[in-house]
Amino acid sequence: MEHTVQPDREFRISxxxxxxxxxxxxxFMVALDSTAMNVALPTLLKDFDTNLTTLQWVVTGYMLAQASVIPLSGWLSDRFGAKRVFLSAVVLFTIGSILCALPNSAEWLITFRVIQGLGGGSVIPIAMAYVYRLSPPGKVGVVMGLMGIPVLFAPAIGPVLSGWLVEFHSWRWIFLINIPIGIICLLIGMRKLPKVERTQVPGMDKLGMILGPLAFAALTYGVSQGAESWTSSKTLFGLGLGAVALILFVIVELRAQTPLLELRVMGSIDFSLGIIVQWIGQFGLYGALFLMPQFLQQARGFGAFDTGLTMLPQAIASGLVMPIAGMLFDKIGVRWLIVGGLGLISGALYQYSHVDLTITSRDVILPLLMCGAGMGLMIMPMNTHLLNKAPRHLVNRVTSLTNSMQQVINSLAISTLVTILTSRTATHALEMKEAAAAAGVSSAATSPEAVKLATQNLLVKGFDDTFHIMMFVAIGGAVLGLLLRRGSKKAEEAPHTEMMHS
Incomplete structure (x- = not known):
């Protein structure tokens, strides 16, 4: 039985x-798999008898497959319908999950992860556009808040769930649990997902379809390799190829009558400012999301499962706050939600910047709750704000655009954080070496226990400095957030529509 979208006046959340x-x-299942495999890599090293360089492509291949297909999502939805493309993507992801549970070699697992990523890359941007178009302007925040819960909650519980499965069962169950979720999604979706009216697509941007995925995939690869070295041949190749492809892509899209991604929406000051605030906020947020688990495992020696359990309050807080943030968005707009969210994240980062080797799981509960609440206030309201700044008929293209850019920014944030952490740790190591030399202490006379403790302390200082730097980044995002304007949907659409068709 098929449903059509209800008019606004008949709309009910129920x-x-x-x-x-x-x-x-x-x-949920796509977001879950974005973090679940990281915990399983040490086990896969033993099972497949391979090296980490090869096995890292289990994660990288999935990420690049997603980056290449995200730019196509909007066009596919307009051309074939959001319902058909969404369900097809879920089918491909589920089939990929089944295949990922079968291989006995790293090469086949990498291949099947690429298939999984090709399906998963379309799910989240199409889902965002789908939910947005199903909701009248007065209820967008509430509904997007509900949809945003799995976006934040699933990656947070991914390490906990996968750590438990790897430790007590098998890494293959990381993929097998997607099968019932995928089946539930398909059974309900085929019967209950309403049809969203398709947009007429008069032509096909063939050159854009080649350059767009190439640009975003190459840039994502280049910045991800930057975590190892920004001057390596792999990093420079990825960044160089991505930059050239991106420049050509922008030129093609601005001249095309039916562009793959509607870049002209960037001509809106409100939209561009929102994108900049989102990028800066992502950097500050990743300072908390990415670094704290690394600190717990590298400096404190926590296992993956214990780290996941320690981080759980953050996921719970974000899940509880997100629906509330959606309701507040409908009433007060995005400005104070962004300021409040990044303010909470800044406070959490300040507390993280004072961690040491004596810290326990209980000691980080408060900053974890603050960070989770900040995420809940910021993530989906910011995405909804960006969609509000674009004409409604271009929502599919805008979600593809924002998700493509986010994929690159997220990889850039992680690589930058690793670079800062490595640099600050090396600086402290040099200072300690110089102090020891000045005091006449010989490294040969130092006990192994003392060396281990000194190394851990150096790492802690590196983490503290990086947390401190990210705190100021988050504060900068909060200050810029004060410039965000709410505006009315009617007022926003008119100039934007005129701009698009001028």
């Missing part, structure tokens, strides 16, 4: 709860 379950199920 009327889309069942189709929303299908969307949430699809988003």
């Amino acid at each position: 009327g889309i709860l069942v189709p929303l379950i299908a969307i949430i199920a699809g988003v």
